[in-house]
Amino acid sequence: MAKTWSVVSVVGVGLVGGSFALALRRAGFKGKIIGVSSPDTVKAALAHGVIDEAMPLRDAAGQSDLIYLAQPIERILQTLDEIDPHVYPGTLITDAGSTKSAIVARAAKRIRRGRFIGGHPMAGKQTRGVAEAEAGLFKGRPYILTTPDADLERWIKRMGARVVILDAEEHDRLVALTSHLPQLISTALAASIAAEPGAAQVVGPAAIDLTRLALSPYEIWRDIFSTNRGSIDAALAAFIDRLQDLRKQLQSKAIEKEFERAAAAAKSLRQG
Amino acid sequence: MAKTWSVVSVVGVGLVGGSFALALRRAGFKGKIIGVSSPDTVKAALAHGVIDEAMPLRDAAGQSDLIYLAQPIERILQTLDEIDPHVYPGTLITDAGSTKSAIVARAAKRIRRGRFIGGHPMAGKQTRGVAEAEAGLFKGRPYILTTPDADLERWIKRMGARVVILDAEEHDRLVALTSHLPQLISTALAASIAAEPGAAQVVGPAAIDLTRLALSPYEIWRDIFSTNRGSIDAALAAFIDRLQDLRKQLQSKAIEKEFERAAAAAKSLRQG
Numbered sequence: 001m002a003k004t005w006s007v008v009s010v011v012g013v014g015l016v017g018g019s020f021a022l023a024l025r026r027a028g029f030k031g032k033i034i035g036v037s038s039p040d041t042v043k044a045a046l047a048h049g050v051i052d053e054a055m056p057l058r059d060a061a062g063q064s065d066l067i068y069l070a071q072p073i074e075r076i077l078q079t080l081d082e083i084d085p086h087v088y089p090g091t092l093i094t095d096a097g098s099t100k101s102a103i104v105a106r107a108a109k110r111i112r113r114g115r116f117i118g119g120h121p122m123a124g125k126q127t128r129g130v131a132e133a134e135a136g137l138f139k140g141r142p143y144i145l146t147t148p149d150a151d152l153e154r155w156i157k158r159m160g161a162r163v164v165i166l167d168a169e170e171h172d173r174l175v176a177l178t179s180h181l182p183q184l185i186s187t188a189l190a191a192s193i194a195a196e197p198g199a200a201q202v203v204g205p206a207a208i209d210l211t212r213l214a215l216s217p218y219e220i221w222r223d224i225f226s227t228n229r230g231s232i233d234a235a236l237a238a239f240i241d242r243l244q245d246l247r248k249q250l251q252s253k254a255i256e257k258e259f260e261r262a263a264a265a266a267k268s269l270r271q272g
Numbered sequence: 273m274a275k276t277w278s279v280v281s282v283v284g285v286g287l288v289g290g291s292f293a294l295a296l297r298r299a300g301f302k303g304k305i306i307g308v309s310s311p312d313t314v315k316a317a318l319a320h321g322v323i324d325e326a327m328p329l330r331d332a333a334g335q336s337d338l339i340y341l342a343q344p345i346e347r348i349l350q351t352l353d354e355i356d357p358h359v360y361p362g363t364l365i366t367d368a369g370s371t372k373s374a375i376v377a378r379a380a381k382r383i384r385r386g387r388f389i390g391g392h393p394m395a396g397k398q399t400r401g402v403a404e405a406e407a408g409l410f411k412g413r414p415y416i417l418t419t420p421d422a423d424l425e426r427w428i429k430r431m432g433a434r435v436v437i438l439d440a441e442e443h444d445r446l447v448a449l450t451s452h453l454p455q456l457i458s459t460a461l462a463a464s465i466a467a468e469p470g471a472a473q474v475v476g477p478a479a480i481d482l483t484r485l486a487l488s489p490y491e492i493w494r495d496i497f498s499t500n501r502g503s504i505d506a507a508l509a510a511f512i513d514r515l516q517d518l519r520k521q522l523q524s525k526a527i528e529k530e531f532e533r534a535a536a537a538a539k540s541l542r543q544g
Contacts, residue, residue, distance in 0.1 A: 122476030142474050164473050174474045178465060182478040185457055187534040188514045193450060194537030201436050202414050202446045203541050204394030206454040206485055213478055214538035218531035225522055236519050240512055242460045247508050250497055259490035262459040265466030266486035269475050 005065035005151070006031040011057060011079060013037040013045040015125060016096045017070030018133025021050050026135040027158035034060045037130075045130045061086035066152075067114070069095035073103065073223035080106045080116075087114040094119045094145075094152060098175070100168035102227040104146055118146035118168055120175070121161060126215070136160070144171050176231035180224060181239055184232070186213035277337035277423070278303040283329060283351060285309040285317040287397060288368045289342030290405025293322050298407040299430035306332045309402075317402045333358040338424075339386070341367035345375065345495035352378045352388075359386040366391045366417075366424060370447070372440035374499040376418055390418035390440055392447070393433060398487070408432070416443050448503035452496060453511055456504070458485035 008024060010017040013035040021033050035042055035051030042054040061067060061083050069076045076097050083093065091114040097103050100118045107116035123141040125132055139160035145152065146168050153163045166174070190211040193199045225232065249255040280296060282289040285307040293305050307314055307323030314326035333339060333355050341348045348369050355365065363386040369375050372390045379388035395413040397404055411432035417424065418440050425435045438446070462483040465471045497504065521527040 122474055124477050141476065144474060162473075166470075166474070170470070171474070174468070174471050175476075177468055177471050178475050178479040181464075182461065182482040184515070184518055185461065185482065186538075187531055188511065188518055189454065189457065190534035190538040190541075191530055192453075192511055192514055193541065194533060196446070196449055198438075198442070199446050199450050200537075200541060201434075202394055202416060202438070202443070203450050204413065204447075205396055207450040208541060209484060210454040210457065210482060211534075211538040211541060212481060214531075214534040216531075217535065218528050221531065222528070225527065229522060232522065233519055236515055236522075239460065239464055240515050242464055243456070243508055243512050243515075246456055246460055247505055250501060250504065250508075255497065256490050256494070258463055259459055259486075259488075259493065261466060262462035262483075262486040263489065266458075266462040266483040269462075269465065269472060269480060269483060 009060040009064040011036040012071035018130040019137035022135035023159040104168040176235040190214035281306040281332040281336040284343035290402040291409035294407035295431040376440040448507040462486035
């Protein structure tokens, strides 16, 4: 197993893949960074100095010490189906998909010559694409890995991220609450306001704030829903229970305690 | 009835009251602006040039053409109980309270010499206090009035706000959805994350975004809940129903349509 990487391939050079390449470079990586993406994306990535070279997946896989899959989830699953025969033994393959169980299960079945570690940087922006990539995207954010790996952890820490080791199922259960539920809440709130004639005319800062996530295009959510349905349904059900409790608390002084608990929690998330 | 105001009193010179004073001045008001507030607030308001003079409520009321009540809701109700004997006939009294039914009902009972019009600027900031006041706070925001008034509407429009005429009950029903529900959702989400061991370690941008409102102190919400309980409960119940629908939609392709509807709505709220 290569302890010093000399070639890294980023497969899917969008916001996250491009940011990983830039962050790796800024963290001191001196080797070659290859990009595997569509012709237009590759062109933009080369123009922005995000990657050093571009080539097809098979050629890139055969010369890489690390292969970083930053595609949509379904594309990651496809890449896992075909990449293994092209890597040399011990090549580290990791990914940046938003759910982990389906990906880790597929890798367990398909990756034999290489070693796979699931990954998920808890970072993003409203805007997408390689032109938005930035070396500091992961800074101060959690970066989940499904298996410890000294080499990979060292680079991620150098990027300023906080490594968190979680197995795939636990990851999916927790992000259902912290990422997927917030998206669905924002979508439901925007739809509720749209369904109420007159509501748009009294919209203030609170509604603007809470409907921002609702702007996200469905295409990035399709795969998340299809690969994390059970945990998302459970998170929604638990949140509905909490809102039912809140209805009762509103009739009494208990609501004040709930506000205090929530404010303390919101504050501590910001100090993380 | 005075068609040209020469003296305006702002009662409660915090973020909203102070911003009203600054906005009125910038909109071209040449008369005197009196502040009625606690000694510390009055001192800060004078130091920041927000008001011209400070005096007790009774003295201010007796010489004002417009009295602007920007206190917490319970304090507005108390002011309405005592102010009327001190105003001259026809003095316009308006307020900036976040709920309108209780205030308009109290005014109907107590205001005889003056004329009362309920008001609610849909504007605010995370931070409070007169030091945060700004002339542009209402710009581009809805400003609800419970009764039309040519004079008042003209000044509000000059401040850059959009006047919306709504009766008090309709206002309270709509803001339960657009302001009070978002707050409760954010509070419930922060409490949910706090209750789940491990969740804090995977918090990303979505959860940070949706728990921002949860930082609001309960003290500004106490009066809102006590004066709009019915509409808030109905908004919560309807939102719970929508989340239940979402659970079903997640099992099918219907969720895509919901995302499209919500994204279109969220976009249009931003173009308002």
